[in-house]
Amino acid sequence: MACGIRPYTRCEKWRFGCGQNWHLLLVLFYLICMVNGHIRYSIPEEMKKGSLVGNVAQDLGLDLKRLRSGRARIVTEESIQYTELKTDKGILVVNDRIDREQLCGDVTPCSFSFEVILENPMELYQITVEITDINDHSPTFKRNSIHFEISESANTGSRFPLTSAEDPDVGVNGLREYFLTENDNFVLKQNSNADGKKYAEMVLQKPLDRETNPHLSLKLIAVDGGSPQRSGTVNIDVTVLDINDNAPVFNQSVYKATVMENSPRDTYVTTVNASDADIGSNSIVTYYFSDLNSGLSDLFRIDEKTGVISITGSIDYEKDKKYELRIEGKDQGGLTDSSKVIIEVTDVNDNAPTISVMSFTSPVSEDSPPGTTIGIINVKDLDSSDNGQVNCRIEQNAPFKIKSNLRNYYTLVTDIVLDRESVSDYNITVVATDAGMPPLSTKRTFHLKVSDVNDNAPVFPRGVYSAFIPENNSPGVSVLTVRAKDPDENQNARISYILEDTNTGGSPVSEYVSINAESGVIHAVRSFDYEQIKQLVFIVKAQDGGSPPLSSNVTVKILIHDQNDNPPQVLYPVQTGGSLVAEMVPRSADVGYLVTKVVAVDVDSGQNAWLSYKLQKATDRALFEVGLQNGEIRTIRQVTDKDAVKQRLTVIVEDNGQPSRSATVIVNVAVADSFPEVLSEFTDFTQDKEYNDNLTFYLVLALAVVSFLFITCLVFIISVKIYRWRQSRILYHSQSPCDSILSTTLLRHFGDRDSPTRVQLRGVQDD
Template identity: 40%
Template sequence: RWERALLWGVLVVAWETAWGQLHYSIPEEMPKGSFVGNVATDLGLQLPALGDSGVRILDKGRKQYFALYGKTGHLVTAERIDREQLCESVQQCVLRCEMIVKGEIKIYGVEVKITDINDNDPSFREAEKELRLSETTAPGSRFPLPGAHDPDSGQNSVQSYELSGDEHFSLAVQTGPGGDQRPELVLVKTLDREAAAFHELVLRASDGGEPARTGTARIRVAVLDANDNAPVFSQAEYTVRVPEDVPVGSTLVTVTATDPDEGLNGHSKFSLQKVSIKASQIFHLDPETGAITLVRSLDFEEGDSYEMEVQAEDGGGLSDTAKFVITVTDVNDNAPQISVQSALTEISEDAPSGTVSTPPGVRFPLGSGRDPDIGTNSIQNYQLTPNSFFSLVVRESPDGTKQPELVLEKSLDREKQRNHNLILTAVDGGDPVRSGTAQIKISVTDANDNTPIFTKEVYKVQMLENLPEGSLAFQVKATDSDEGTNADITYSFSDISNRARQLFTLDSRTGDVKIKGSLDYEEGKHYEAMVEGKDGGGLSAHAKVHIDIIDVNDNAPTL
């Protein structure tokens, strides 16, 4: 530590006794290794004394901007130097360093002045600036504009401004207290927002370098509106023809009005004037869009024309009016209506093909249908839903009316299909065609075309001889696909011996066979009978019954 303190003491003494100081000047942005000055010559030092270990450069700062070539004695830049970065707010940019010659124990001060070069363009803090001026602003009015900044100094800084744009504006430049230039925008011609809502200008700043550098800012002047224009409708009269069946909610027409003003002064609201109570209930005018919509159905028979007045008024109270006329045209808007909505008819399943079937007491002539339209728009024909059992014949009466008749085309089978649902349609001749329908439900009534069928062809039964009287021995069962009385089956013995008839009884409704006498194996081991099942229509079926009596030990041996 004492050696370091001694060295600093020697350096302080040497600094106090050092003679001479070197001054150099170089432009900024020179490449690394650029020549600054010949230190050996300027200090009168011998080159051998400037060996690599004989001289040291001490920069007064964190960075070392200079280096010394000992073999040549030249002071050079150690890196590229940016004057604006080092001396942003200093007019004179000077870098200082110290050079120590160890052999002589001397310290020499070196000052290097960094001169400016024109390496920066003038720039504006805001590349785009918008000014909002009323179209009533008086000519001669002035408005300050943003100034440009150039980090260069002297002649290389901002020297002049110029404005390009249109004839409404000019540029004035004022000199500030510090000598800085302050640009101002001057209005030289009256503004008209409806002619030009915006004015695009370019402010250009130039420095005094050679060549000169420039920077620009875009100045946009937005002209604010004054309410000096009234709304104007696009048409003096709006005439619309609409069919009477136009859907509710449809937009019939949209009235438009233009106002060259802006904001509330250019925003028009619409209203209906001189409108009847009836029309006000049918039509609605949107005050914002001008759309006239239908809020209630039109009917040509109730009204074929409506007339009203429409007003457009802007936010400043100026207005315009237009006439609005709606003509309603007649269309085929009524569908045929068949007065009988549903009819029920019954047809026996054994009805012969080709029979004309008509609902009892109900017919479907044209007169039973109703269509308020006339001519070809009235009922012209009838149609029947396609099916394989029925067809439709339409006969025309002398007065021109048409009578639909239902024709059976093939035999019916109730057991396969009990009901036939048909749709009768009345069709008019309008464009588009309209129609009305009625449902015809035909129920097929039963014919006794099915015989009963026993569940078994032969009933084989075994029973003990000691069964008590009244016991259920067995049951015969037959089914019939018909319905009603045609399906009611009555049971009876059609062929039975007298002995068997004394022992067994058959219930005619249920088919239950019960024991009514004492069974004895020793007196009769087997019995046979024929059972008949007859439906209410007289058709019958037969089944055999075979009964075996089983012996029980009911007798003691005898000698």
């Protein structure tokens, strides 16, 4: 070939069908030609550690100095490195035990590939090591014995599937054929599945006679084609049953089904069905798997009564793309029939691409020319078809680009000359996305450092900040915090927050709020009133400490929340002090008659302004009611002639705030059919009210006057008594004997004549 590569000759290694268009093969051939070389070795399995695989230096045409200077190493995605490169000798040796069966299972040919990478300049060589099989396993059966219950009426030619033997070896060392011990009734028939696996059936060639021979003991022997030849055996026990002459028959020889990988447990796969012409217990068919490969019993189960096959384990397309199950239906008489179920697995995009870093250089010099390699990554996806096709890109807009020169390898290079003074560092995010539906992706971020000048203004993470504060707040309370970020460093990134000088409602914004220059915390300068101002909008500037400084602005909105600080206001009926307003209700009014409507408003908002109306007091509660939501006053019964003309209602209006506020209104209602009757009644009502008010006033005034006169009289009487007592004492102490004689003479002269003088004198004498 022109590129020095020996291509594969098997179609499955190319992942294309052999019948596809030739231009796809040409594209693949072009991609393979980017690899510097490709060699292939073949070794048997189970070689000892250190065994020689091949001379890499000689086969690739490289000298040992180039291997050492290029730091030649093996790059593989496998967790186990089976080979080791001896750079001092240029040879490839076995590094770990290689078990072909563990590595590839029954896939042939079995091989693993890896790359040998060299640096300065970078070279990539692909090496494939094929592992050949040795006959190190014997055929084995999963069971020690097979038991059949066969009716003596079984027809000649009836088939009885036998369990298959498993031999992990492949090719000539794999399972070759089966042998059945000699007997008179059965012969062995060997068949092969579509995948080439052999299985055996026991065919009845001579009718059974339960009375002659009720039990048969046979042996099934499986041998491989290795040298020396290996074998395995299983016992076959046949119990002959009596009279069951119809075997179950499946309605299909092959059942086909499709399941999605990762389907949940108990997911339905398909249903098999076999019918038996017998009646009674001999017609009851039981279904079971006649033979399952290792591990399949953990993935599927069959309901023995209904024949429903469902999933019991995890189905992974990347492990197995198709399953083949053999189903056996057996009736109560022991007769059986078998069928095949082929289950195709549909791939689901359940594996995200993986990104492996081969090398990455950081920091990078600012004077590096465009195209400088800063990293090499390897990207792979375990899914197949479109689910495994990977596209690699750089997520953000950055002065870098990603190139793919080798299969699954990508190079991250600079796109322009980097400027240390412009950007100090870059976070380069590489995104690998597959073509599945929905697509899966993997990200890997590389941090590349450079340096700094003050060429970045502070940036707010949001264009507008919003905050809520209840009205009647305490001055000085913290409202919110604004934060700006500056990608610069040190003093250039030190941010000060400044309140822009704007007006709100004719006043500077500084009379409403203040801001901490260091922390960006905004405080309320005064208490807000929702009824006066509902929101405050202003601008905050963030300025860095560079020279010259750079700045940016952000709009801040503070929304005032309403509180229930205003009681309801009654608009109707209007309450007046001098005049009396009454609503008139005719005596012919029926139930539900609209008397009037109380109208109130609340200057608060939200639920603080939701009003409810209740009847607090009424002259006759059985006559009126008030609508809770609308404030309508209506009659709740038929008005009668016995109802009083004058009705007085007290309605309370409450808002829905916490705590609620209320207002009351008095509604006068006149129950009458004519206006003069209403006028006379409510005029008397007014005059009576004025008369009662005047009477109360005069009674209080009279009580005050009487009290004052009583106290005055009491004081006067006490004063007179005291005065008389003092005068009498003075006269008594100053009286002489002549006075006594004069007094006796005067008494005799005037006798008992009742006169004031006499009364006074007696008084003196007595004293």
